[in-house]
Amino acid sequence: MPVRPRLKPIAVVRRPAEVILVGRAMQLTYLADPDGSVAALLQVLAQGAHPVAGLPAAMRERGFTVTEADMAAAVAALDEVGVLLRADTDAGLDPDTLRRHESNLRFYDLFAGLQRPGAAFHRAMRDADVLLLGAGGMGSGVLQSLVGLGAGRVRLVDFDVVEEKNLSRQFAYGRADVGRAKADAARDWAARYSPGTTAVEAVRERVADADTIRRLGAGASVVVCAIDSPNDVHLLVNEACFELGVPFVTGGLQYSTLFYWSVEPGVSPCRLCLELNRADEGAAQQVEQTVMMSADFVNRATGPVAQLLAGFVALEAGRYLTRTDPPVAAATYHTFDLADAMRMTVEPWPHNPGCPLC
Template identity: 80%
Template structure:
């Protein structure tokens, strides 16, 4: 194995080296004799194994042992600035060309143990149940295809309408009147035939159908808002399937997204029970009468739908590849479109009487 320094900025100051990797993150290393900056220059070439590093350093005037180099490489890998050189070569040439930008994104999270190619293989092996082919769902479909996910089972019951063309870019005028899932499947086959897309023209109604549709899935993305309790249905089905799910939507002018990992994070039922407890401690809420209920109006323009699909797909990608921990597991994320794009994060806790989480509490 040949360790290689990631393409990060390295700043040298008297007796010190600064590694500038992730935004707003810097690593400071003592470098009294210049050996650290020299080692970094050697590692940037990515052409030597750890056993070959002492000779390369000796050529530059520094006497070090292989144990020294092993310790230094381990420390640099620990702070996330090393890659395994040549790891992409394990992928075929067509895959490397097609997924170049994806691989370079994975570099942010890769190290000597797990490579960018490994993250891509995890995505290529993934099987996603995608509920909904509307604004958010079609955007998620497009993003998952771009990432090279292996298989998608796409479920929707609607047909393409002219109004959909404002924000659902998997469809064109020739698709008006067709079942969305069929039109989306055909678009996907033209765009990225490496992903298998199965079209299911079906209305989701209960947990049993969700379990059936999700058989073999690695993850569920919920991009539908009916029936009214759909999130609770998907939540329960995902406990049966043993897979995480991600969802999101638009409420008036506020984007939201969150996820659940059964047995790990608080679940959607926990949120429901927590809200019920809050209602008991605040009885004034139950006595309030709704004079005018909010109408169901779809304000999701193209950019809004793409933004939401991006956040949801990024969270889905964290589960599918485990690049880094999910950021929305049991955490309600919001972006207020009509208030300066103000963002909030609101975590919720496991409820002690949640019947679903209780099954996994001792696991």
């Protein structure tokens, strides 16, 4: 069946001899329109009623004579700037899914086009298999987002139990869960919240080495690391994910700085690259230093902080799962300083030529 292009619900501004399309992130596209034919075409496309072959007849009804080749070129150009959808962008999704995931589908419209409809992004999320290490402040928040997005399966790994202090920032748990294994309580929350949406497998196990992560991550589409122990856990996940061939995303809070980043094996520099780069820089500086006092670990993650971090990490994981757009944090530290007016920094790190993984 021929594709029927439809204009996305964007603002269109008419000026003398030109039209302005206001697209993503206030992206402005200026189109010369001395005779009004472009404005007429946009009005036709907003209806989403015609395949390209039917556009010349629709334009004739508005007083313009164009060829099918003209229309094909115009549609291709508009699709290139990201302002067109397929009129049947949700085709193939059942009524329950359309109701349950309406806002998710409209989010995917931002990235959909004539070649890939919004429904395809949802199906990619539905087919996802996520290994989520940790069900604490960040991990439980990521789980909530994944369930909301309709991720197909989450293997949730955590060894801790719910404590009363967790209730200030871990909103998958209630007072009745205190003393229960976090993995079990979070699994039960998902089943109550949206039955039939996401299959959550609870694994009560401590992550101690790369072999454990490789075993737990077999078949995963992405790994989310929401644990901070052992101390070298990021390097362990990095090693395991390279062998598995799957990306991973992580984040955390260090003193007053919230951060997140990701690694895509074989594409981006890896976490080991960062460690090797730091070692090279330290050797080059040759500064003698001694740690006088080590900072004690204090969890300062309030509810809003945990939610903010979980949101950024879940969005990055979603980019890997659906490929709406390229991952923004691949080998790139994104930081937000909570005690410095939310100052944001974005710092990529390069490949290290001596990295044995890359």
